[in-house]
Amino acid sequence: MKKKALIVVNLAGFLHFLWNDIATLQEMGYEVSVAMNENSAAGPNLIEIPKLEEMGIAHYQVEFDTKSPVSTQNIQAYKQLKLILKTNKYDLIHCHTPIVGILTRMAARKYRKTGTIVIYTTHGFTFTDKSSKKNWIVYFTAEKLMSRFCDAIITINHEDYNNAKKMHCPKVYIIPSVGLDSNRFANLRINRDEYRASFGVEPKDHMVLSVGELSSRKNQKIIIEALGMLDRKEQYVFVICGRAVVNSTVEEELKETASRLGVRIFLAGHRLDIPEINACADVAVIPSVREGFGMTGVEALASGVPVVGSDVQGIREYVIPGKTGYLCDPYDAHQFADAIEKIVNLPSEERAKMVIACKEKAKEFDVSKSIAAMKNIYQEVLCHDGK
Template sequence: MQKEALIAANFIGFFHFLWDDIDMLNQMGYKIYAIGDNEKKEDYTLKIMAEKNVTFIDAKIDAKSPFTKNNIVYYSKVKDLLKEHHFDVIHCHTPIVGLLVRCAARKYRKQGTVVIYTTHGLAFTHLSSKKEYFIYHTIEAFASRFCDAIITINKEDYESAKKLYCKNVFHINGVGVDTEKFKSADIDRDAYRKKINIPKDKLMILAIGELSYRKNHIVIVKALAKLADKDKYVLAICGREMTAGGTGKDIREIAKDNGVNVTFLGFRSDIPEVIKCTDIGVMPSIREGLGLSGIEMLSEGIPLVGSDVQGIREYIVNGKTGYLCHPFDVDAFAKGIEKLSDSETRESMKLNCKEIVKQFDIRVSVEQRKEIYNQVLK
């Protein structure tokens, strides 16, 4: 009888980070099922799943709070799925899905099902308020009783997870960055800048990530507003506008009121090419499991100014690959950007940036995950 595996994540787009996990389970002989929310009808992702022989189950999920009607329905759907199949392994990702799936799978663990949870950034950190820390820590501590392994992608989360109730806690260097795709993106820089409406005489600052409070793009706009020569910069933001809790309107208003040049590039499929147009990268997130976009910019030798949080501090080394700041310290971000506006300073960091990225290469991450699967599923 063929072994069966279930992979659970919030939205179908998240599975683009999980193709290597799926390939590994295929190679190990598992029949794979995936459950997630396909509200945006991503046919391209479904096509890849079909090519990888993955059976997809569409289930609506609310990623902000576990206690909603959609999530109650989701929980019931997962329980029905677990009754129908005897999954040998369940691997869940993202906080709400991780909570609901682990709770639904409790009795099946007693029947031999192995449950793995990968946290792509714990919601409680050293910067959390006491209330936030208590709520999110309590939820993660509760759910940690119902899994056989927790995988973390940064050292702060690894140390935090070891204090929970799961015996097996692992650390990997994220899902990995494929640096080869950047080498193959050969462009005429001036021509590509023109294509994305970035003047060739401006210093381009790049931020990648949805326009949300957590991604904190606003601090960069405020930092640029403080610089006397702010007109020589243009902040380019690659990321989706958020329908709920988005910051796009606030960013536009602050930029307009302070004379800051901001270009909204939207969600992109040409990130390697856009990065090659960039002078300075920024990673101002309030909370970040790792932040692959930061690593992608470093792989092109582009130094960063970023928040001193979780995963970001794993690849920004002050004075070597960029500068770290408290996520709400506007002055520190302004100083970091000002330092990196000097071309000689950026050039002096280029080799360090490319060197530090090697530990986050996708091939390293795949080997780490293979080792965990072999250990947990033996």
């Protein structure tokens, strides 16, 4: 009988990062199914649902709420998960992200006792070395408790890896995130001036780029505050690619802050031409207050664009101060202002060296390395588990 695997994610759009994992499991002889929230306005389905159906992969609707693990919606999600697990005998359950990870591991406890393997990929713990002591204790304790109910934990940065090693799970791994599709960023042919002009950026201007959802966690506001401190702030344009989080007021706050401080911003919305937009930027920023990895930062490096990022979790994996960019306290606008200005004012020879260093660093996170790492983990956990 064919072995069965269930991938559990919060939103349908998250599957964009997991097609290689699904392909690997299929190559290993597993019949793969997916459980997720297909209806949430917080995550567009894009092409994910049609692609599942085209591949003949069964998918189940689960009412995950990505904001609170104890919401009424997640109580419903837990019941739905339990029914899915009861109806189908899975050999493997692989869950992703903290809230989904808690609910899935709770629902799968009795099935682990009969041989089901449970793997949890965190994609960024909700506690970091920048968290308050209270938050760190609460979230670390919760993750440590739940680590009893899985056979492997996969992390995507060294801070999370080291913290996971302090927990109860016997097997802890680190992978280079979901991997960079390097081909998307190679051999681009664009008219840079024309492309920049579409964002209101003139040849003499400096384009600062942020790619990611508009949210308090992504912290774009600190960059507007930083640019507002610069002597020649009128020569900078802050281009932000991404949608606002549903039911948030972040977009209005960014516009108000920019207007008040006299900073030029361009809200580009969700874009599919990120490689071309990266090629237009002078500096990329990733000012998140918490970030499991931040692949958009590596994508900027692949384009030869230095990154000014927060000194947190995953961003430290690829922003090497003075070589590929600079790290800043996520709450210190002065540090961001200094770092952005430093990169913009680099002499041409120094800029050229940094561009080369950026591209070389990005190669470390190529998708081929992520695929190889996940194959090794699946083989070790699934084929050599003593259960």
